[in-house]
Structure formats: structure tokens, C-alpha cells
Amino acid sequence: MRLTIPEQEIMKPGHLACQGCGATMAMRYGLKVFGRNTVLTIPACCWAVIDGPFPYTAVNVPLFHTAFETAAIMASGIKAGFDALGKTSTNVVAWAGDGGTFDIGMAAISGAAERNDDITYIVYDNEAYMNTGIQRSSATPHGAWTTTTPVKHYKRGPKKNMVEIIAAHRVPYTTTASIGYPEDFIKKLTKAKETRGFKLIHVLAPCPTGWKAEPKYTVKLAKLAVQTNIFPIYEVEDGIKYTQNIKVKQRKPITEYFKYQGRFKHLKDDEIAFIQKKIDEDYEILLKKLS
Amino acid sequence: MKMTMMGNYAASWGAQLSRVQVIAAYPITPQTLIVEKLSEIVADGELDAEFIKVESEHSAMSGCIGASAAGARAYTATSAQGLALMHEMLHWAALARLPIVLTNVNRAMAPGWSIWADQNDSLSQRDTGLMHIFASSSQDILDSTVLAYKIGEQVLLPTLISFDAFFLSHTMEVVDMPPIEDVDKFLPPYNPEYKLDVNDPRSFGALTSEEHYYEFRYKMQEAMDQAINIIKKEGKEFEKLTGRYYDLIHPYRCEDADLILVTSGTIAETTNVAVDELREEGKKVGNLKIRIIRPYPKQDILNVIKNCKKIAVIDRNISCGYHGIFAQELKSALYNETNIPVWGYLAGIGGRDVKIENIKEIADDTLKSDKPEDLIWKGVKL
Numbered sequence A: 001m002r003l004t005i006p007e008q009e010i011m012k013p014g015h016l017a018c019q020g021c022g023a024t025m026a027m028r029y030g031l032k033v034f035g036r037n038t039v040l041t042i043p044a045c046c047w048a049v050i051d052g053p054f055p056y057t058a059v060n061v062p063l064f065h066t067a068f069e070t071a072a073i074m075a076s077g078i079k080a081g082f083d084a085l086g087k088t089s090t091n092v093v094a095w096a097g098d099g100g101t102f103d104i105g106m107a108a109i110s111g112a113a114e115r116n117d118d119i120t121y122i123v124y125d126n127e128a129y130m131n132t133g134i135q136r137s138s139a140t141p142h143g144a145w146t147t148t149t150p151v152k153h154y155k156r157g158p159k160k161n162m163v164e165i166i167a168a169h170r171v172p173y174t175t176t177a178s179i180g181y182p183e184d185f186i187k188k189l190t191k192a193k194e195t196r197g198f199k200l201i202h203v204l205a206p207c208p209t210g211w212k213a214e215p216k217y218t219v220k221l222a223k224l225a226v227q228t229n230i231f232p233i234y235e236v237e238d239g240i241k242y243t244q245n246i247k248v249k250q251r252k253p254i255t256e257y258f259k260y261q262g263r264f265k266h267l268k269d270d271e272i273a274f275i276q277k278k279i280d281e282d283y284e285i286l287l288k289k290l291s
Numbered sequence B: 001m002k003m004t005m006m007g008n009y010a011a012s013w014g015a016q017l018s019r020v021q022v023i024a025a026y027p028i029t030p031q032t033l034i035v036e037k038l039s040e041i042v043a044d045g046e047l048d049a050e051f052i053k054v055e056s057e058h059s060a061m062s063g064c065i066g067a068s069a070a071g072a073r074a075y076t077a078t079s080a081q082g083l084a085l086m087h088e089m090l091h092w093a094a095l096a097r098l099p100i101v102l103t104n105v106n107r108a109m110a111p112g113w114s115i116w117a118d119q120n121d122s123l124s125q126r127d128t129g130l131m132h133i134f135a136s137s138s139q140d141i142l143d144s145t146v147l148a149y150k151i152g153e154q155v156l157l158p159t160l161i162s163f164d165a166f167f168l169s170h171t172m173e174v175v176d177m178p179p180i181e182d183v184d185k186f187l188p189p190y191n192p193e194y195k196l197d198v199n200d201p202r203s204f205g206a207l208t209s210e211e212h213y214y215e216f217r218y219k220m221q222e223a224m225d226q227a228i229n230i231i232k233k234e235g236k237e238f239e240k241l242t243g244r245y246y247d248l249i250h251p252y253r254c255e256d257a258d259l260i261l262v263t264s265g266t267i268a269e270t271t272n273v274a275v276d277e278l279r280e281e282g283k284k285v286g287n288l289k290i291r292i293i294r295p296y297p298k299q300d301i302l303n304v305i306k307n308c309k310k311i312a313v314i315d316r317n318i319s320c321g322y323h324g325i326f327a328q329e330l331k332s333a334l335y336n337e338t339n340i341p342v343w344g345y346l347a348g349i350g351g352r353d354v355k356i357e358n359i360k361e362i363a364d365d366t367l368k369s370d371k372p373e374d375l376i377w378k379g380v381k382l
């Protein structure tokens, strides 16, 4: 197989992430594609810490830290500033967690998507508020333990479908990705970089700390999420053209994914069966949308 | 060029004359006309700016912050609920040291829904670290906008320009519009030393330990202190250009006054007329208009009031549980410095009209009284 991952390393060593942090791998890939002519804005989330304390920085491109709910508009504002100054070629990337995206940042993202602002919004999804100590978000999957959904009241209800919400704005490009499939992720980053208008990349980034998993399983989990269909990999162009980028011939049972994670270990057989049924149903719905 | 215009339009033209490069704004009565006019000005090509039609005021301020961090001159305007929604980002703009200019049409906070003049909205943002001007005429609004960029870009602080709903926002006044070429000479393009620059990658606003944060605040305070002199210096420069001088305070007939009324906003203009009438009645009353409340012009105030016998502050706002905010601030400035007694009056809250006779009554009451009081509700109907 021909390797397509760019050699350039923009990110420097010396960041503050936990061992095996998926979010950090995601950034490394992201910067490889976006390169030095890029400005990042990061709201409150693990990445606000990972980059390092003042006066240090690991990302090696200009970075504007911003308030939790403002990543999208901050990117739009920076982009508008650059446009006003004639620096139209600089890539402006909002880099946020699932909480800052699915929950508190929803209005600002919807605003930027509706205006079709020329920014790339990358949400690294670790399925909870990790920075504040593993509280549930609307990206937390059904069945998961978090500190605000203790095992007796584990998270119930489906994960919010961000790609569908953004695709409904009919933006040029919306996609899922997984750090377990870097080549696919790189392709999507490249496509986002080359597309004008609003782009959202929703990348699954396992978090060993919050998922109660061993750091060595980060990539394995990022693959299993795809292979079990709990996190299918597909993209939507202009809100209507659906393409599945990673086809799963025979999906694995969800227990294959759950067994490496403490956050699901309380689930009983009937609860797992229910989750499996939902995954299969959701997947059928997705298949019907494929162009 | 002399034109008649509403206060709101004076704000729009002030932004145009300042050649703002990015506008991010959201409508709210009574500010809407500012944004509508600016939309037209940009659409007509009279101003070359990016206009982000944001989905909220929180995003309006955030968009301005992003633009300003990128190195562009940014502008927004709001009122009451919108300003409150911006609160988090006002702290952000100030701590990030971005010289954004924000116009706020002073409107009462809900509930009950009110669109009328009241200063509680902007005074609730007093401690966010913005310089804070209370304009009292349309000319003041327009000129203050240009001055705010000139001053803010030197001390790296954002500025909040407030003025009264309707009494000023929707009232036609004659405004002298300076030619933009003159303004260009006064206000050079914004070119900050530190900005988001791919050739000089830096991180802004990172995780900050107790080792550094304290000093950030120290530097902000230092900038506020420096701003006092810069406001005066630029006021004089501006006067050379336009013949109009703007300072932190504007005393009127205070030199020999026994009683000095302390006012702000449109009440200050009405008070000047009341003072003239009181003088005709043989009463030695003056008016001290506070134009800028942050940085607080303590020394200027002390210089003006040092020989008077009584002070009466008129507040169109209240910090419930204590009293009028201008009165609190004034008393804290006087403490340790003089023994001049201070009377604190409330008037005009929620847009109630404050007429010449109301102000004269306040003056007469204070002249007669020998016991200062913190909180006197003028005209409250119970």
C-alpha cells in the first residue's frame, strides 16, 4: 500500500497530554495537512491544556485560545480579520472537543455553517467532558459511564448526530473520521483544506483516561468503533451527497469494542443487546442515504 | 460638514470614519439603527469592511476578538440584554488586550421588558477591564468612536461607549462630520505589535499559572493609568483638528460653586441648563459631567470639587442593596481626600424623563439639607 501521510511534522514534542491520547494524535495529523500557513483557535477543552502553559506552545502555528462556546465564531472572526487585511490564503481552523461542539458551542457552529464561513471546524470526539473530569456530553454514547452518569444512571439515549445536523445546513463538506484510519483522515483534512466555505470534520479520538482503557488500545479502539459500526465513516457533500469512505464487510459485535473499556463494563446482556440493535438500525438508516 | 442625525447614526458614521475593518453585530432595540446604517454603508462601498452577521451578541464580541487578534480594527454595537450576553467575552477582549470599540445604547435590563434609558446595563460591565465612556450628545458619540480607537490602540484596551436610549439614540441633533482625510491623519491604520501571524507563531491566552496571572492584571491597571494622560493628549490633538475638546470630565460653572451636581449621559446636558437657571436665581451651583468612568478620573474630580461645600450625584442606575453607582464611586474617590458631604440621588431609571425642574429640585433640596444621604429616590411613586 502506498503511504499518503505527509512527512512534515509541525507539532513539537513536549505537550501535556496523557499517554495514548487520541486527541493529540488527531492534532498531529491535522497539522501535517494544514501546514504552517494555518491559524488555530481552541476553546476550553483538553487541548487548551495539552498545548502547554504560557509562554510555551506545542502546535507551532499561531494559536488563539478562546472561550468554551466560541470556537466557530472565533475562527470566523479571525478569517474576517485576515480577509480584511488581504491575507486570504491562510487556513483558519477551529479545533474543539465534543462538549464545546455538540453542547455549548452549538449556536455559534450553526451560525458559522449557515453563513458558510470559510473555516474548517475539527471536533475531536472523546465522548465526554474530559478536561473537567469525564462528565457526560451529548456525544456520550448510550450505556456509557461518566462521572455525571454513574453506573446506576448510565447515559441513556442516543449520541447527538453532529454530521447530520451540520449537513442539514447544506455546507460544502461534512465528514466523520477516526484516528484509527489515518489515511482516510488525511484525505479528509486535505479535502477540507482545499474546499471553500464551511467544513466540519468529526474525528473520533479515544481517550484512555476517560474511557477507562489502557493507553495501548487507543488506535485499536478507534478502529473497532468503525468495525463495529458504532462510528461509521462517511462524508456528506453539499448536505446531500453521502459517501461511505470505509466499508465494513462484516461488522464485529459491539462487545468487541466494549470489552477494552471500563466505561461500559456495568452493562448487562439485555442492555448490550439493545445497544447492538440500535447500532444495526442506525447503520441501515445510513446505508439508505448513501448516494 | 454639518448634518442632522440621530445618535445611532452618529455611531455608525463614527465607525465609518474610523475605517473599521471588521464588524460583527446583532440587532437589538434601540441599537438596531446603528447596525442597519452600517450594513448600508458597507453595501454602498462607503466602507471597506467585512461584516459578520452573527447569530448572537456573544458571537458578535467573539467575532470582533478574533478579527482584532488577527490585526484588524473591529467594531460592534449592542444594548442591555445583548451586552449582558457578551459579558464573558468582554473580559476576554480586555484580558487579551484587544482595542475593540463597542457601542452600547443604555437600556434598562429586563424583566419587565423595557427599551428605555437606564445605565444599569453598561455599569454591570464596569469591572470587565474596558475603558468606559458615557457620551452625552450625538457629536460626542461620533467623535468618541474615533478617539476610542486612537487611545485604545495605544494602551491596548477595548472601549465601551455608552449613551442613553432614545434621548440620544433616536434624537436628531446637528453633528459636524469631519472629512475622512482629516480623520485619517489623526487615526493611522491599526498595526499591533503582536498578532496572529503565521510567520511568527505564538499562542495567545494559554494556560496561566499563579506565577504570571497577577502580573497580567498589574499591566492592565498600568494601561488604565496611562490611558488618563493619553486621553488628554489625544483630546488636545483632536481639538486641533476639529475645535472640539474631550476630556474625562467636563465641569460647567464649577469654579465658584457651593454645590456641584455630578452627572453623566443626557442628564448632564439637561443639568447644564438647570445650572444656568439656578445661577439666575442667585444659587451658586455647578455641574460636573463624568464622561469617562474607566479609567476613573479621580484626580481631575478632586481638582474640580476641592472648593465646593456640597456635592449631589444623580444616578440613572442602582446597585441594588447599596446605592447609585456614580455616587459610590465618587464617595470612594473623596474618602481620605476631603470632607465634602455627598448626597446620592436616583432619577430617570427605566427611562423616566429627568426634566430641568427635577434637577433644580435636587439642587434646591441639597442646598437646604444639612444631612447628607446616600440614597434619595426622586419622584418614586408608591
Ligand SMILES: Cc1ncc(C[n+]2csc(CCOP(=O)(O)OP(=O)(O)O)c2C)c(N)n1
Residues within 6 Å of the ligand: A023, A044, A045, A046, A047, A067, A068, A069, A096, A097, A098, A099, A100, A101, A126, A127, A128, A129, A130, A131, A132, A137
Ligand atoms: C462557559 C464555560 N462553562 C464551563 C466551562 C468548564 N469547562 C472547560 S472544558 C469543559 C469540558 C470540555 O469538554 P470537551 O469539549 O468535550 O473537550 P475535552 O475536555 O473532552 O477535550 C468544561 C465543561 C468553561 N470553560 N466555560
Ligand code: SF4
Residues within 6 Å of the ligand: A016, A017, A018, A019, A020, A021, A022, A023, A024, A046, A050, A126, A130, A131, A206, A207, A208, A209, A210
Ligand atoms: S483526558 Fe483524554 S483527551 Fe484529555 S489529554 Fe488525557 S487522554 Fe487526551
Ligand SMILES: [Mg+2]
Residues within 6 Å of the ligand: A097, A098, A099, A124, A125, A126, A127, A128, A129, A130, A137
Ligand atoms: Mg470531550
